[in-house]
Amino acid sequence: MTFADQAAGLRQGAGTHHVSSPRDDNRRDVVPACKTLMVVGLPGVSPFQAQRVRDLLEYWDAQGRRWVGSAAQWRVVPVEIASPHLPLLLTQQSRWALWVDNDPNAFRRAFGVLTRLHDQQRPHRLLAVHAPEMPRKGLLDNLQQAAWSCLGIDLLVMST
Numbered sequence: 388m389t390f391a392d393q394a395a396g397l398r399q400g401a402g403t404h405h406v407s408s409p410r411d412d413n414r415r416d417v418v419p420a421c422k423t424l425m426v427v428g429l430p431g432v433s434p435f436q437a438q439r440v441r442d443l444l445e446y447w448d449a450q451g452r453r454w455v456g457s458a459a460q461w462r463v464v465p466v467e468i469a470s471p472h473l474p475l476l477l478t479q480q481s482r483w484a485l486w487v488d489n490d491p492n493a494f495r496r497a498f499g500v501l502t503r504l505h506d507q508q509r510p511h512r513l514l515a516v517h518a519p520e521m522p523r524k525g526l527l528d529n530l531q532q533a534a535w536s537c538l539g540i541d542l543l544v545m546s547t
Contacts (some may be wrong), residue, residue, distance in 0.1 A: 414469070425466050427465075430486075441463050476507050481510075484513055485497060498533055511541060513516065513542055513543065523544055528544070
């Protein structure tokens with residue numbers, strides 16, 4: 388087995404996409420690099436839950452949020468806060484998000500997730516992901532302020 392075959396096998400096994408190199412600049416079929424977003428706080432880890440976050444990325448993309456790029460570039464990975472893999476994932480992954488629901492217990496649940504992350508001593512910055520129609524005033528502002536003042540976590544809120 389050649390080195391190229393091994394690399395192709397590893398990429399296929401890991402589910403990664405081909406990233407262009409200078410030699411590939413003339414190819415049109417090169418898939419853009421995949422960005423991984425680890426999401427905590429979702430009510431489950433089903434594909435449906437991940438799709439909620441993808442829908443929000445598509446919404447932000449359509450709203451002209453340049454940092455999103457193409458929503459198709461994002462790989463959304465729901466992670467349960469009680470997962471035994473969480474400590475390792477926290478050291479390996481750099482992009483984290485917190486799902487925030489809009490119900491009477493949403494603040495308590497979201498702040499509880501942030502507190503458990505704080506106990507792991509990372510991440511220090513998370514993106515708040517939520518339904519697009521959720522207003523910033525109220526729950527999101529309060530959660531952002533509590534995350535910073537109580538836990539030292541920077542919760543990035545994109546709604547207006």
